[in-house]
Amino acid sequence: MKIVRCPNCSDSYPDYLFEFKIPFRCDCGVLVSPVVLTPGPPAERPQPEKTGWTAPSSTPVRPLPMSPVSELLTSEHAERDRRARELRRRADRISYLIVSTETPLRQIESEMRILQDRCRRYFPEIRGAYEQVYEARFQKLWREFRLD
Numbered sequence: 001m002k003i004v005r006c007p008n009c010s011d012s013y014p015d016y017l018f019e020f021k022i023p024f025r026c027d028c029g030v031l032v033s034p035v036v037l038t039p040g041p042p043a044e045r046p047q048p049e050k051t052g053w054t055a056p057s058s059t060p061v062r063p064l065p066m067s068p069v070s071e072l073l074t075s076e077h078a079e080r081d082r083r084a085r086e087l088r089r090r091a092d093r094i095s096y097l098i099v100s101t102e103t104p105l106r107q108i109e110s111e112m113r114i115l116q117d118r119c120r121r122y123f124p125e126i127r128g129a130y131e132q133v134y135e136a137r138f139q140k141l142w143r144e145f146r147l148d
Contacts, residue, residue, distance in 0.1 A: 006032050083122040090115045091134055098141045112138060 002015040008030040023033040094111050097103040112134075119130040 004032060006030055083118075087115065087118060087122065090118065091137070094134075094138060095141055098138060099145045108138075 004013045004015055005011065006013075006026040006028060009026060009028040011026055011028070013032065023031050026032050090111070094108060094115065097108050097111065115134060116130040119126075119134070123129055
């Protein structure tokens with residue numbers, strides 16, 4: 001197997017990482033390009049074989065302008081993702097309260113009502129999302145970890 005060495009710190013990388021002739025950054029911060037070296041002691045190392053690859057230009061590339069429709073779709077997807085992450089965080093918190101704390105049932109039920117309300121408000125098109133996904137999960141955790 002051939003190896004590729006970083007020109008700065010001499011870290012070794014297998015040549016299959018460069019199968020598509022794409023460079024990457026070494027841990028030392030230097031751009032390592034697909035110049036293949038054969039293994040051997042540092043003193044006997046042959047000169048790198050040039051593969052015809054050249055480094056990309058360092059000039060910044062301007063992003064393509066987005067149409068108003070694609071901007072709207074992107075912002076809608078970002079908002080849906082943010083809402084889904086919030087629901088996931090709240091559900092994980094409730095699960096943690098059930099499993100790992102002595103939080104009273106009244107407080108946990110309050111957190112569950114907040115999550116149920118957010119499910120209905122954020123995703124009204126999914127009827128019964130809370131009941132289908134979260135309620136059964138919380139009941140199972142309660143049976144396993146809270147009932148003696």
